[in-house]
Amino acid sequence: xxxxxxxxxxxxxxxxxxxxxxxxxxxxxxxxxxxxxxxxxxxxxxxxxxxxxxxxxxxxxxxxxxxxxxxxxxxxxxxxxxxxxxxxxxxxxxxxxxxxxxxxxxxxxxxxxxxxxxxxxxxxxxxxxxxxxxxxxxxxxxxxxxxxxxxxxxxxxxxxxxxxxxxxxxxxxxxxxxxxxxxxxxxxxxxxxxxxxxxxxxxxxxxxxxxxxxxxxxxxxxxxxxxxxxxxxxxxxxxxxxxxxxxxxxxxxxxxxxxxxxxxxxxxxxxxxxxxxxxxxxxxxxxxxxxxxxxxxxxxxxxxxxxxxxxxxxxxxxxxxxxxxxxxxxxxxxxxxxxxxxxxxxxxxxxxxxxxxxxxxxxxxxxxxxxxxxxxxxxxxxxxxxxxxxxxxxxxxxxxxxxxxxxxxxxxxxxxxxxxxxxxxxxxxxxxxxxxxxxxxxxxxxxxxxx
Amino acid sequence: xxxxxxxxxxxxxxxxxxxxxxxxxxxxxxxxxxxxxxxxxxxxxxxxxxxxxxxxxxxxxxxxxxxxxxxxxxxxxxxxxxxxxxxxxxxxxxxxxxxxxxxxxxxxxxxxxxxxxxxxxxxxxxxxxxxxxxxxxxxxxxxxxxxxxxxxxxxxxxxxxxxxxxxxxxxxxxxxxxxxxxxxxxxxxxxxxxxxxxxxxxxxxxxxxxxxxxxxxxxxxxxxxxxxxxxxxxxxxxxxxxxxxxxxxxxxxxxxxxxxxxxxxxxxxxxxxxxxxxxxxxxxxxxxxxxxxxxxxxxxxxxxxxxx
Numbered sequence: 227x228x229x230x231x232x233x234x235x236x237x238x239x240x241x242x243x244x245x246x247x248x249x250x251x252x253x254x255x256x257x258x259x260x261x262x263x264x265x266x267x268x269x270x271x272x273x274x275x276x277x278x279x280x281x282x283x284x285x286x287x288x289x290x291x292x293x294x295x296x297x298x299x300x301x302x303x304x305x306x307x308x309x310x311x312x313x314x315x316x317x318x319x320x321x322x323x324x325x326x327x328x329x330x331x332x333x334x335x336x337x338x339x340x341x342x343x344x345x346x347x348x349x350x351x352x353x354x355x356x357x358x359x360x361x362x363x364x365x366x367x368x369x370x371x372x373x374x375x376x377x378x379x380x381x382x383x384x385x386x387x388x389x390x391x392x393x394x395x396x397x398x399x400x401x402x403x404x405x406x407x408x409x410x411x412x413x414x415x416x417x418x419x420x421x422x423x424x425x426x427x428x429x430x431x432x433x434x435x436x437x438x439x440x441x442x443x444x445x446x447x448x449x450x451x452x453x454x455x456x457x458x459x460x461x462x463x464x465x466x467x468x469x470x471x472x473x474x475x476x477x478x479x480x481x482x483x484x485x486x487x488x489x490x491x492x493x494x495x496x497x498x499x500x501x502x503x504x505x506x507x508x509x510x511x512x513x514x515x516x517x518x519x520x521x522x523x524x525x526x527x528x529x530x531x532x533x534x535x536x537x538x539x540x541x542x543x544x545x546x547x548x549x550x551x552x553x554x555x556x557x558x559x560x561x562x563x564x565x566x567x568x569x570x571x572x573x574x575x576x577x578x579x580x581x582x583x584x585x586x587x588x589x590x591x592x593x594x595x596x597x598x599x600x601x602x603x604x605x606x607x608x609x610x611x612x613x614x615x616x617x618x619x620x621x622x623x624x625x626x627x628x629x630x631x632x633x634x635x636x637x638x639x640x641x642x643x644x645x646x647x648x649x650x651x652x653x654x655x656x657x658x659x660x661x662x663x664x665x666x667x668x669x670x671x672x673x674x675x676x677x
Numbered sequence: 678x679x680x681x682x683x684x685x686x687x688x689x690x691x692x693x694x695x696x697x698x699x700x701x702x703x704x705x706x707x708x709x710x711x712x713x714x715x716x717x718x719x720x721x722x723x724x725x726x727x728x729x730x731x732x733x734x735x736x737x738x739x740x741x742x743x744x745x746x747x748x749x750x751x752x753x754x755x756x757x758x759x760x761x762x763x764x765x766x767x768x769x770x771x772x773x774x775x776x777x778x779x780x781x782x783x784x785x786x787x788x789x790x791x792x793x794x795x796x797x798x799x800x801x802x803x804x805x806x807x808x809x810x811x812x813x814x815x816x817x818x819x820x821x822x823x824x825x826x827x828x829x830x831x832x833x834x835x836x837x838x839x840x841x842x843x844x845x846x847x848x849x850x851x852x853x854x855x856x857x858x859x860x861x862x863x864x865x866x867x868x869x870x871x872x873x874x875x876x877x878x879x880x881x882x883x884x885x886x887x888x889x890x891x892x893x894x895x896x897x898x899x900x901x902x903x904x905x906x907x908x909x910x911x912x913x914x915x916x917x918x919x920x921x922x923x924x925x926x927x928x929x930x931x932x933x934x935x936x937x938x939x940x941x942x943x944x945x946x947x948x949x950x951x952x953x954x955x956x957x958x959x960x961x962x963x964x965x966x967x968x969x970x971x972x973x974x975x976x977x978x979x980x981x982x983x984x985x
Binding site for chain 2: 249252253255256257258260261262263264268269271376423424426427428430431433434435437438439441442445446448449576577580583584587588591629630632633635636637638639640643644647648
């Protein structure tokens with residue numbers, strides 16, 4: 227490389243970094259440099275030139291460094307750390323990833339108890355949360371990944387499940403295990419009711435109508451005060467029992483099995499309930515893919531017109547996808563209600579739908595393992611960001627790390643999608659094969675009419 | 678009757694704001710076929726920029742209100758356009774030609790980013806701005822058993838409706854007469870062919886985002902003046918309503934977006950006026966569902982032709 231080339235590269239990098247810094251200066255002017263606050267007699271305007279200049283300087287520096295060493299470098303430093311995995315290893319990993327994850331999931335509470343004896347409750351609680359999202363992701367995967375119908379209001383069925391159990395418990399004193407199937411059935415029923423009018427709609431019309439349904443259900447829950455408690459929500463939702471044994475201090479689970487009473491028992495129990503529910507979702511999905519109805523879903527996703535020409539009843543196919551997906555959300559919802567003991571419409575906002583959809587798409591549409599990885603990364607990531615108290619020592623006591631949580635979450639969504647538009651898992655297992663069973667690239671799979 | 682007329686005026690005002698935001702959705706959808714979920718938050722960013730500009734202009738001692746309003750409008754449009762351009766450049770352009778769910782997810786991500794960025798830098802509390810434009814004209818005065826009832830058209834409402842009308846006319850001319858409008862329509866029909874004929878597709882798409890953001894900034898400023906209260910979360914509901922309006926009118930169609938916006942505004946205001954305020958969103962969304970059941974491509978949308 228000649229000196230002239232080097233100078234040109236340097237000049238180009240500096241110019242590019244200057245443009246980026248200028249952009250940040252323009253964009254950030256009204257947000258970094260000026261700040262409005264409620265003061266005496268109206269709004270006060272405060273100036274923060276220091277913050278603005280720091281933001282510009284950081285942008286310039288980072289962009290310049292990236293340009294010099296990665297983007298425009300003759301030999302990017304990232305080329306040194308490029309990991310080349312032999313294809314044999316990936317197929318072995320692909321084959322054993324599922325079973326290994328399953329074994330880890332089965333032993334997880336005991337691993338956590340052994341590794342973190344002081345914080346085990348917190349970690350098991352986090353595992354329960356992640357597992358709930360895995361289950362929701364698998365449920366939505368049926369609708370979006372298999373049938374190819376874009377559903378932006380999936381959280382509505384989650385809410386139906388949660389409220390079904392909470393209301394049944396409140397008005398009829400029904401326990402968790404009786405209410406669970408009822409909640410699933412009710413959610414599936416709502417899936418059919420909401421699915422019916424949208425059958426004729428295509429693409430983004432479908433997306434907005436499902437979003438609208440999600441909002442309608444939330445607004446009704448919020449305003450029907452006499453029945454649902456409105457914004458106050460419903461509290462005192464009963465905990466699940468273990469074959470009639472409560473997890474109480476005396477005369478319950480611990481006494482019956484001769485164990486010392488410990489609140490951790492209930493956490494472990496809840497973990498296994500959601501694990502079993504999630505595994506049922508996965509199992510049912512995998513089995514359904516081999517049945518005519520599952521084949522019809524995937525055919526619908528690939529080409530609706532061809533599907534109709536071959537005599538498949540697209541109405542029933544779409545409705546079953548909607549209602550089965552909704553049913554699993556209903557199960558997950560009633561589990562959520564019993565785990566929290568308190569629910570309110572706050573928990574069922576559009577953001578929740580967006581997170582579930584993001585998990586499905588980021589993991590790789592239609593990939594079951596992808597959903598697990600994306601849930602662990604995204605939900606686990608959010609929770610880790612909650613515990614960044616040590617940053618206070620660096621940036622001073624005014625620094626509140628938790629408020630950056632969702633900002634980083636949003637950025638991560640954008641970055642992962644730009645990096646891998648087809649999701650983290652980039653291969654799919656076709657349901658039907660001609661000669662030999664092999665994985666195909668996700669680019670070969672259509673996205674359905676919803677997209 | 679007077680009550681009805683008053684609600685009609687209020688509904689048209691609100692509908693104009695929705696319509697301005699809806700144009701941004703419908704243009705982007707028309708040209709690249711994606712739901713720009715961050716557009717509602719661009720509207721929110723626009724109203725924050727307008728608020729800061731307004732206060733800054735007052736602080737440096739400009740006292741003529743029309744001048745302040747005019748400068749604020751221009752500054753808000755300019756800076757919000759920069760935001761619109763940046764969002765497109767960062768989150769959508771790298772995914773051009775990729776499958777259609779990817780930009781939807783980055784759009785939702787950008788929406789979360791914008792909301793939280795504004796919340797962190799400007800605080801989570803609401804920002805109240807006292808009404809700046811007061812007064813109005815009384816159109817009709819009627820007598821009922823409870824006393825007199827007057828139909829008021831405030832100057833604020835006049836400004837909003839007039840600005841929206843002017844922008845709509847200017848905009849339609851821009852699309853139908855200028856070369857930019859021609860290249861936009863060309864990209865809408867066939868991007869590859871437009872590129873072959875020498876249209877700079879990337880630049881056209883960027884400009885579409887810039888125009889949408891500028892209109893959203895106008896809407897944000899109007900919203901700030903009309904309601905006097907903004908916070909970092911206003912973008913979500915306004916965005917969903919405006920998108921509903923765009924779909925109701927037939928997504929991809931500019932007059933449809935305006936019509937849909939007006940309809941959604943009217944439905945909301947009449948429902949709140951005659952039935953219940955709490956369920957106004959339910960009413961708007963229910964009308965959307967009912968219209969779509971009978972007219973699956975919206976009121977003015979072209980039905981999609983399925984080709985095998």
